Amino acid sequence: MTDSGLIADTAALKSWRRLAVITICAVYFLILVGASVRASGAGMGCPDWPTCFGSWIPPTSEAQLPANYQEIYADRGYAETRFNPVKTWTEYVNRLVGVTIGLLILTTALKSLGLRQHDRWISIASVAALLMVIYQGWLGSRVVASNLQPGMITLHMLMALAIVGVLLFALARSRRGIMAGKSIAGLNSHFQPLLYAVIIMTILQITMGTQVREMVDYLNHTEGAERSAWVSALPWVFYVHRSFSAVVLIANAWLVWMLFRSLGLQHSLTRLAIGLLVVVGLAVLSGATLGHLGMPALVQPTHLLSASLIFGLQFLLWMDYRHAKQA
Template identity: 25%
Template sequence: MLIQLALTGILAALVPLAVVWTSSDRNKYRKLIWVTLFLTFDLIMFGAFTRLTDSGLGCPDWPGCYGHADPVQAHAHISAAEAAMPSGPVTVKKAWIEMIHRYLAMGVGVLIVSIALVAWRNWLRSARADGRFSPLLPSLLLALVCLQGAFGAWTVTLKLQPIIVTTHLLLGLSLLAMLAWLAARQSEHAPVAAYAHALRVPAGAALMLLGVQIALGGWVSTNYAALACLDFPLCHGTAIPEMDFANGFSLWRHLGRTASGEFLSFPALTAIHWTHRTFAFVVVALVGWLAHKAIRMAGLQNAARWLLAAIVMQLATGLATIFLKWPLVLAVAHNGGAALLLLLLVMLNYKVRMPAQMASDRSPIHLSAA
């Protein structure tokens, strides 16, 4: 089974690798990073779809499915579980969603291994003077993807324990952020205004606050608290409803239970939802202000416009999710919007920390190794 799964991961990576190696881009290392970034974003979106369709336990073991490498071989076990509990966590459809998510994750893992190998090869051979080929960040990416795999396993074996699922989400987004920084480091940039350094602190603060908000959003999703408040801007008809923060934000507990094993109360779910909703206004205000400032600075206008569009879209999908009672498409889009905001803020942070003359001095690097 393990050999079959390993071969599946390699096969999942072959198409993007072929796209990279046959492309006309002479800097194929850069191309590899951008392709991996794109697929990591897709993986995060599909991970959200997996979670929101309750497919996280579609195969209740790990890394395979009932000891097999794919749902076809495990069809008898899956069908028996579905027949015993038709609306339960194991169905044929959910098993396929879960295993496709795992296959995509393995493919991304192979691509990150490739990035690390190419980085080390070029660093050791001839590119040590060029910081863009430092193997430090690719090596950290490799370590992080291994940790992410471990949390993926614990997500299943610990039966969707909220803190494990939320950490799994945050590690996936950390991979995206690190890949975005690595991609920015490889790319050419328009010269940035010399006074753009004034945005370093607010840009860093916006990135950190977005990270907190994403963690809160993950906590909402993993605790199924998205519909705890169905009105807006009030919650249950009041600005500050009855809430149970102690149990709602007790981290080490089973899904739907308090730390003492009792069922999680509705006020606890309300506390989770209300906190995420309220903190969103802080993030929207800071990101909106940051984009407003950046849009006036040379070299930052495009990033600022994208950032404004993304924050408006994220606010709209969040509100629509409440009023339309959590349709799947909007819920997945809201997760994707958070990932897009993270990616854009990482890029903006890179630009405001980039020396003004760097972009004009850069030229493409031709790597026979890549």
């Protein structure tokens, strides 16, 4: 079958698709764990990389470290290093999850090679995701070396989203045969421009959220800045970001309504859009909690995860729509 043709839903394709879904869910779990590390201030729980306090398995108490360990790390540029078992093991678990996901993506890439005769783009995207994960591992070492410089942390996060995007692209390609059987003949002609508008809104919203996140990091490392005072210290972009969330929510609700009226509740695009709307609602709710309750640390990972899920679901919705339209 040529690359331009639709892929038959073979057993090999179904097996690869299941693995891809597991891998994508695992990457999102890593985003949640990474956000928890960042919110709890455990990012430097391991001041070296790839080891942690010089060992592959970190210590459980300060007594297991050399008496002069603070001087050792001060000479390396980490003057404020102080062993904290909770933060150390939080960061260590984050690294273990990252390694596990690396192995999952390696397996996904190897398994995709058997599909290259059906659709070479599945294999290309899967291998690209593997190369990006290798780069992400190196980037993680640079984050530690930079002593959690905000710009490096943001780049690390954006790279994780890029990996999700590439994996979702491969997953959507594997669903072309499924979407070919989903007619969109009755879809409202305004759906496509609205979908593009919603995606642009999301990109703007995530961009503003990234700026707010970096300012929060700055306040977190500013001596004397308490969480309850963070909101009042944030710049104007925070208030635009907060208000614009209502526009994003309404736009996504309109998208769902358009799909429901045109295609019905049983259509894959409608159900995917409903899931998207639920996640947008979670993002708005968690954002409002952060803004009105003094930036509670437990809510920050939820807000970041929901924003990441919005990006992924919108991308998948766009890809599925394109494949259904081309069928």
